Amino acid sequence: MSTGFAILGAGIFAKEAHLPALVQLGGRAPPLRAVYSRSQKSAEEFAKAAAQDLSLADPPAVYHDADPQSNLDALLARSDINAVIVVLPITLQPSIILKALAAGKHVLSEKPVAPDVKQGLELIKTYNELYKPKGLIWRVAENFEAEPSFRAAGAAIASGKIGKVIFFRTVVYNHIEKSSKWYNTPWRTVPDLDGGVVCTTS
DSSP: OOOEEEEEOOSHHIIIIIHHHHHHHGGGSOOEEEEEESSHHHHHHHHHHHHHHTTOSSOOEEEETTOGGGSHHHHHTOTTEEEEEEOOOGGGHHHHHHHHHHTTOEEEEOSOSSSSHHHHHHHHHHIIIIIGGGTOOEEEOOSGGGOHHHHHHHHHHHHTTTOOOOOOOOOOOOOOOTTSTTTSSHHHHOGGGHHHHHHHHO
C-alpha cells in the first residue's frame, strides 16, 4: 500500500481551507488516510465531508481522544502515513508537531507555530537539532511566499536588479467584520492567544 497523509484537526480551517485545497490538487495530492480530532463527532464529520469532496471510495479513518485504541498515538503509529497536516489550536501546536516528528512523520503545520515567540523559537531549535538531520521536513503553511508580488520582489532582489537591500519594512492592515465566522474563532477572541497573531507575521 502506498503511503499517504493524515489531517490533525477538523475545525473551520481544516474544512474551509485545507479540504478545498486538496480538492483543487486532485490526483496530485497523496491519499488522505486518516483524520484526527479531539472530538469524535468533529472527526467523523470531517471524514464524511472529505470522502464526498474527494470522491473517495472509503472515508479516511477516524481518530479521536475518546478511544485509547483510536487516539493520536494510534494514528501516528501507522506505517502507511508518512506525513501530517496540523490544523489544531495554537496552544497545542508545539507538542503535536514534536509528537509527529518523533513518530517519523513529515509535518505541515498551520501558523502560528506556537502561542508565543519563546515556544516558537524552542520548537525551531528542537527541529533543527533533532529532526532535520534525520531528513524529516517541517514546513509552516505560510502563504505569503507563494504570492506573485512577493515572488517578483524576491527575484528582483536575488538578481541584484534593485541593488543591495539593507533594510525593508512592511505594514499590513486588514479589516475583518465582527460578524465574520473568521473573527469569531478562539484565535481572535481569546486573550490568551493574542500573541499568536504577532507570531504569524513576526
